[in-house]
Amino acid sequence: MNRPGTHDDPGGWRELADGLHGLRAEPPATLAPAVLERVGLADAFVTVDGPAGPLLVAYNGRGISATAPGTDAAGFAERFQARFRRPLQAADRPPARLVAQVERLLDPGRRSTPPRYDLRGTTEFERAVLAKAQEIPRGQVRPYAWVAGELGQPAAVRAVGAALGRNPIPVLIPCHRVVGSDNRLTGYAWGVPYKRALLAAEGADPEELERLGRRGTRFFGSDTTRIYCYPTCSHARRVTGAHLQRFSGAAEASAAGYRPCRVCRPPALAG
Amino acid sequence: MEPQSELPARLARDLDGSFEELVVVHQRLVYGLALRVVADPADAEEVAQDTFVRAYHALAGYDAQRVAAMRLRPWLAQIALNLARNRLRRRPPPARPLEDGDGQPVAVPAPAAAQPDQLAERRQERELLAELLAGLPRGWREAVVLRHVEGLPYAEVAEVLGRPVGTVKTHVHRGVRQLRERLQAREERVRG
Numbered sequence: 001m002n003r004p005g006t007h008d009d010p011g012g013w014r015e016l017a018d019g020l021h022g023l024r025a026e027p028p029a030t031l032a033p034a035v036l037e038r039v040g041l042a043d044a045f046v047t048v049d050g051p052a053g054p055l056l057v058a059y060n061g062r063g064i065s066a067t068a069p070g071t072d073a074a075g076f077a078e079r080f081q082a083r084f085r086r087p088l089q090a091a092d093r094p095p096a097r098l099v100a101q102v103e104r105l106l107d108p109g110r111r112s113t114p115p116r117y118d119l120r121g122t123t124e125f126e127r128a129v130l131a132k133a134q135e136i137p138r139g140q141v142r143p144y145a146w147v148a149g150e151l152g153q154p155a156a157v158r159a160v161g162a163a164l165g166r167n168p169i170p171v172l173i174p175c176h177r178v179v180g181s182d183n184r185l186t187g188y189a190w191g192v193p194y195k196r197a198l199l200a201a202e203g204a205d206p207e208e209l210e211r212l213g214r215r216g217t218r219f220f221g222s223d224t225t226r227i228y229c230y231p232t233c234s235h236a237r238r239v240t241g242a243h244l245q246r247f248s249g250a251a252e253a254s255a256a257g258y259r260p261c262r263v264c265r266p267p268a269l270a271g
Numbered sequence: 272m273e274p275q276s277e278l279p280a281r282l283a284r285d286l287d288g289s290f291e292e293l294v295v296v297h298q299r300l301v302y303g304l305a306l307r308v309v310a311d312p313a314d315a316e317e318v319a320q321d322t323f324v325r326a327y328h329a330l331a332g333y334d335a336q337r338v339a340a341m342r343l344r345p346w347l348a349q350i351a352l353n354l355a356r357n358r359l360r361r362r363p364p365p366a367r368p369l370e371d372g373d374g375q376p377v378a379v380p381a382p383a384a385a386q387p388d389q390l391a392e393r394r395q396e397r398e399l400l401a402e403l404l405a406g407l408p409r410g411w412r413e414a415v416v417l418r419h420v421e422g423l424p425y426a427e428v429a430e431v432l433g434r435p436v437g438t439v440k441t442h443v444h445r446g447v448r449q450l451r452e453r454l455q456a457r458e459e460r461v462r463g
Contacts, residue, residue: 012454013447013451023397023401024303025299025303027301027302027319031302031319032298034316034320036290036291038324039290039323039327041287041291
């Protein structure tokens, strides 16, 4: 190209133009996958230390999109693709910020705002149910009926159960903190033993809760404040033994002159 | 150069289903353009990523009619060029090369390759041309890159740069002439 020119190409103009066109660069192979991940059309996953064993976490530029307990990455990817119709691949390098956010969320010694979640593919009702589950503090449980009541649809208990069962981000969105009205640890997509392990890891005592439920105790009250709570409510746990009253339902509690706690919001009357 | 595709119409109907195609079709132009402006490959990849991310969100916000009528290539080139210029502005300017008084950078002899085969020679020519291109005034360089490196027709180059076609033609012409003169000057110096 740095010759003055030839017969066919006086002045070397064409050769120079060819040389310039030869400067076209190939984009790196990482470009398209990175773009698709950033806009949320493809996902990557990492494995983090969960409260009850390893946890697979899928994410894209919109937020965390799915989790699954365990280490079966192939099964995770297969279920993910079947449900979300997006590719899922192992992350090239662990996303430091996201891993730190998840660790903070799971750290019992810290309060943290939840990371961003990508809940595309869920219904409005499902998202409302998941948002309610997220309000339940670590180590506490609430019945399905409580979630339904909080959403103003007290009859939708089964629908609440179904929505929690479809939680795409278990463990991080704590659907395991929702239990039967008698505190039974029913229906968990990853198995009841895993639900028990998660609650135990958070400092709840699942066996004691189930024992209470079998004996028919639904609420704890304090005879000094005359307030009744769900047994795991932080206020109930402050009541000392001598002042602790047990109620089998809201009707019994209100008949005894107790009012519902404003923090854990048990039903006001038979519910 | 690029066949008139139905991609804008498909994007209008189903952005998520067609966006990958947009990236695949236009990544070479977007990355290539970014690379000729910012020079560093890692920076160019970031600029290219940002270009497509911005394009996605813009397309998601436009109504279907507008998307269907879009001319994607000049639009993407314009976004890429703006982002690349912004990145350049945030970066400290490179050290000015030592010049010999005639406006020519002082030639620093590169360590000689053991066996200068044809491939190495061609690579050297390519690097020399890239270096001379990088030394053009910005307006000329951008016009030359769009027209001759990326092969856009003058009308699109004008659209991307927001200048009249006549002006763009002049800039391309002047840029190419300067490249040719500098190449010849080098050649003469090499010959002694």
